[in-house]
Amino acid sequence: MGTDGLYVIRYRNMYFESHHGSDGYPKGLGLQVLRLIRQPNGIAIYQQEFGEILDGSKSPWDCLLWIENGDEFEPPSRERPSDSLIWTYEIDLDLNIFHIDRAPVFSLECLPDDETFIKSVSIDHYGHTACALKCPPEHKYKKPVALSDLLAISDVLSQNVRVRVRLLEVMVGQCMRNWEIGREIYKIELVNDHKQLTDNQWSIAYFMASITFVPQMFDETLCVRHREPKRKEFKWVREDTVVCIATHLDDERCLQASVSRLINAISEQKDNPGSYFGIAFSVFHCVVVKVVKDPHTMTFSHTDALQFLPSFCAKKPSTPGITALARLGHRIEPALFKRVLEVTNHLRHLSRQKKETLPAQGADGSHDAPPNIIYPPLPLELWLAIARYLPRFDLITFGLVSKLCQEAALVLLRYPHLFGYRLVSVPKKPKYLRKGHRSLHTACFSAVRADIFNKVDVGMDSEWTNISSERMYTPLKIDDDWLFLHFSVRG
Structure with missing residues (x-):
């Protein structure tokens, strides 16, 4: 009963912690945390509560998701709390993961019942907290997925997808070859935060991320004209796809912060049930996020950071990121x-x-048109x-x-x-x-x-x-x- 426990919430890459001086075991504090997040619309309730705290409209000490007998929540911090020698239960709202002792154990989208929870908290052969092998797979934490799994498509590229991929490779290559644009790309790598990007740098990044999502028609400007984009944090390139420009997606913290931004943007902008996609894009890497919304819940998954830009000393133009965005852009679009x-x-x-080519009129003044005959x-x-x-x-x-x-x-x-x-x-x-x-x-x-x-x-x-x-x-x-x-x- 005297074992300490730590109750942690992660949201928007910020951490909240509440210390419990007793009953920190899975059967104690662990079950209390599980039951609280497992309530109907639990994820949405947590997001709203801690979102209000981060927005400044509520104090951490007034949080309704505090658990009895524990300390009040500390002010939010960017540093993950230390969990040395005590049981730690972390609700990760950015990744939808239930961590135990920093180990990703359960998916928040499909939490186990009390009995399964207790049986599934185990120790691996090296002494670390882990999810038991017998835990039902629907409850286990899911790792980042491949794009083919995200889109439920084959890994084999069809002929028309190959065309789209190759055209995007050429457009990216032309950007890298252009003296002004190539120089800006080198500068982008030195930028620490997306808000520090110049308008030219943002335009380059957005062009590479979005060009495969515009109607694939190019000509002289008198025949085809694509609008010059206006800078925004989130740009909807299709009715179901949003892009946000980021930096350093190869860093795990930057990746997760960008994923969280996209999930929040989709949650706030799209009320209709369905599947939505987000693209975090840094020129050098991209991450594809899939959010599935129904009337009561929201689930998500995402890829790893995929290399997008080829090396300036590359021998081939292909990269996983270019292929991923071209395939995503090729999906059927009702508004095309x-x-x-x-x-x-x-x-x-x-x-x-x-x-200029009006039809000739007959002697009676009527147009020379065929009768209205109905055919199958x-x-x-x-x-x-x-x-x-x-x-x-x-x-x-x-x-x-x-x-x-x-x-x-x-x-x-x-x-x-x-x-x-x-x-x-x-x-x-x-x-x-x-x-x-x-x-x-x-x-x-x-x-x-x-x-x-x-x-x-x-x-x-x-x-x-x-x-x-x-x-x-x-x-x-x-x-x-x-x-x-x-x-x-x-x-």
Whole structure:
């Protein structure tokens, strides 16, 4: 009964502690902590209570989650409390983990009953507190997950995902090759906190993190225009995906603080049940967070810090982070067609075209149009076969005809479109890209326009080839200069 115990709460990377002078064993203080967090909506109640304390609207001494016979909560601290020689029970609201003696034991999302709790607190073969091997797996703490598990997808990349990954690699490589941007990237590594980033540095980071989430259409600015972003702490790049710019995600404390920021942002902004994704991005690394909300609970999981930026001395452009964000951006998006209409300003162009090509009128003043005859709907496969023959402008117009036509158009609009060419595959690296380190920032794609196939180069400088090229503009603007990529058709 005289064994000391420590009751600890972690939230927003801050720690609260309450010392108990007796009954610190799992059957005593351990069960009391378990029952308190296991109450209905326990995680949300804890987040609200300790959030109010951190926001200054409540004192730690007035906390309603204090446990009887223990000391009042100490003021919050960034340092994790020492647990030397006493039982410690830590409710980690940033990671949704129930720690015992600093060992991650249970998931807060699926806590055990009292009996299972007592049986599951064990000692490993080296004398450390641990979760018993016989503990039901649904109660055990879950380690960071792979992206394929997070998205419930195969590890094998489909052809259109490979195209998206390769295009993102080229865009990142072009940033690294640009003299101004490359110099800023080196400076970003020296920044201690995301709030210290200059506007140019933030723009570079946000461009790399978000470009794969915009409609994958790039052209001259008169044909396609992506909006220049405004700086905010949290930027929703899709209805279900938010980005926050961070620093030093390879440091565990920075990683966990960023994960916590994203979870809070999703919790505060999105009330509807469903799955949401957050991306913590530092240019050098990225972390993907998945939050699942239902009417009563919220669960989350996340990846480790994934390398995003290739080394400036790299031999290959691929990194786990680039692949992860490209795959995340390739997910089906219900609002994609609406966003395509916006970046292409399609309805305005269509209205202008209609005025220039009004149908001829008949002798009676009526338009020469066919009678309204009702036909049975054609299958999606047939509409898709028709859509494959259409150039970009007509493909978007085709999607305005009906829901079925729009569904067919969306299958093709998920592929990147550059100057009207749909990139469909990544062929074997040609010889001219094997010279020097060209493949780090330049790529060749197999592309199709109106059912005519060609090879196109993205990022190829005009001085390397006699083939004429177009300038493909991006949303990244540094000072007064836009980042652009060369685009050329080889036939």
